[in-house]
Amino acid sequence: MATTWMKALHRSGGGVAAALGLRIDYAKDYTKTDDGALIDSYECDPYTAQNEFLFSKRLYAKKTGRDQGKHDVIAYHVRMSFKPGEVTPQRTLELGRELALRWTKGRHQFIVAAHTNTNNPHAHIVFNSVNLYCDRKFADFKHSAIALRRVSDRVCLEHGLSVIEKPGLSKGYNRAEYLRQSKPPTVREQLRDIMDAALAGCKSHDDFLSALLAAGVDIKHGKQLAFKLPGAKKFVRQDTLGDDYSVDAIQERIDGKRIITHKRKTVAPVAASTKPNLLIDIQSKIQQGYGEGFRRWATVQNLKEAAKTLLFLQEHGITDYESLVEQAAEASKTFGAHNDRRKTIEVRLREIAELQKHIGV
Template sequence: MAATRLIALHINKGKTVGQCLADRTDYSQNEKKTDNGKYISAYGCDPRTCDEEFLFSKRQYEHITGRHQAHDVIAYQIRQSFKPGEVTPEEANKIGYELAMRWTKGKHAFIVATHIDRAHIHNHIIYNSTSMDCTRKFKNFFLSGMAVARLSDLLCLEHDLSVIDRRPYDEREKRTDFPKRPTYRDSICEAIDAALQKKPKSFEELIHFLQEDGYQYKPGKQPALKGPDQKRFIRFRSLGEGYSVEELAAVIAGNAEHRSKFQSKNRTGTGSMQTQNSRRMSFLIDIQEKMHEGKGRGYVTWAKNFNLKQRAEAMLFMREHKIESFEELVRRADEASGQADDFLNSVKADETRLQEIAVLKTHIVNFSKAKPVFDAYKASGYSKKFFEEHRDVLTLRRAAKKAFDEYLAAHPDQKSLPRVKELNAEYAEILSRKKKNYQSYRAVRKENEEWQIAKSLVAAILQEETRQEEEQRRQQNQEKSH
């Protein structure tokens, strides 16, 4: 287990760049802390003269590029602390060297000094902010400290060391819990919840209860409410799920159940999956196939390192999810896949039903509008001339009649067609359910992808171990035969 921290080193007030570099490097290479310099390694520089080499590269950078920054970062330091008793100084220095090499990609000179003067062995990694070719500077990006920690965890796994259990931000305990400031929309939703408790018999009565509480109502195409302290009206449709005019009307009519938005905020279930740490795993690269495609040695080297990192990511994934065996991993992956399929099937079924309701409502409206024309057509003795004059309306009525017959044939338990009001209530209920299931499906789909990739990676690791064991057994048999 290793804790890391990335620190940008600047020029101290009253000192030169050379003095600051010498102070930092001298402290890291303290003989008492490194067993007389035994646990010091370097890349692209000599540990004894690294401060001068760093300074020289910066002067070369200014000469080549012509750039000069007043408040420049002169170097970066990575502190890597290991769990007491888990690693030797030699191994700690080796891990620190690998961390610096991977982090800088071999483009920046660095030194690694392993301190053994504390109960916990720790590394001081100092790398030059200027590249070795003196043409670029290291670009410190957003959340780079977390990237260093992730890379350090991967290296610890590769060396069979433990890693820190980093919980997602949402699962951490907050030191100070500040009360959330209520919004105008939350206040209106609370007022609507209280008004619904009074069991209004109509939407108009619901509005009456709200007006008694001091709210102003603005009818029209987009009905809206305004509280006593509000400056502007807020539309019902912008209050969130369950608070639109159609949804509230369905609740009042008894065709749907009202769900307060404040209850849904405390809900647990599939939404908790979104708080899990998103990983960046990927399937392994088939190196042999890429070589047949004409890839060179450089790509092969990169692909081997990439596959090694993905295997380490998979082992880290299993450790974070407390999985002890491949069988348990397969079971959890199958559960995630089945859950994603269930949500997807539910969304597709709801989409089909929504289309059926929309088509049926259209036919009902067309049939109703065509009634006066059909009555006149019937009174004319079904005149062909009248039919040709009103062909469009009568054709829509005929199509609607055919659709009604097919609907009643498909639903033998229903003796008559549902009313438009009932269809509207059903449509609102199904639409609300579909939105929730689709949000859950998106969260579960991402998690399912991670489980499937992890299963594939671990299966490849086990297959490689089996192949190595068979190869070792074959060599032993050959040695015995000789």
């Protein structure tokens, strides 16, 4: 079982070299890596990684002419942490290297180090934001922490390790989203929610105010309307609730002239993982003349597909064969209904097209 965390590294007050050196030196700390025995790297030397990273950045700037200043991402720091007793420090190093290779697709230099200073063994990975050809940078994306976790889960499953079935929100990489979910709604957010609910079925502004009173909201009339939640100490003026909650906006919403979506921001749902492919029939391929190299590749490929299949089944709540049969039957029934609906629509469209042709004549 492994948890993952990722953070982009930016320039500090001391410049690129200082920021990069600080992070790499932390990863290579000899007191935590068995005197340097638990350090590895890819396409660079762990002892000169800082200078090699800096050299690639100079080549990148020369080739592209791009410089983002203080907003420039100079590297990424990834941590892969295991539960106590599940893996050895050497195994942690190997799994960390495999995660780094898959995450960067072998296109970026990195160093990886396994730390043994805590009860739970963990690997620190620092990879260069510039690729090996020095013409592109790593393309980070929203919710990349979720994608990183999925890659880590596959690595763990392929090596016979457990995974976290229902992982919670990250407090690190998605800090803002975590806080939005963990903090209670503000007074204004609560008022907006109540007003959204009160607008349903209202035919006039008086109906709207009556619905607010029925919901326990106190209303103060003056130059601007003000509202107070039950148990609250202060009134909140209507003109501070946002453009969609002004007097004119409320009237437009009652009249159906303004349609809004819910304003509360939530974390986007996790996208379903890539569906697994069919396994390779190794024996039949060998009989067709494929050699030992193909057998080794196909064995690893089948193991990866089996891991993807297990993750796919877990994400869709399929824990036994009966559940699989039930969901397959339901999916088949739904597909049949949609197919019948599509055919009906196509027939109707042909009829309309025929009518239009005659009307045009």
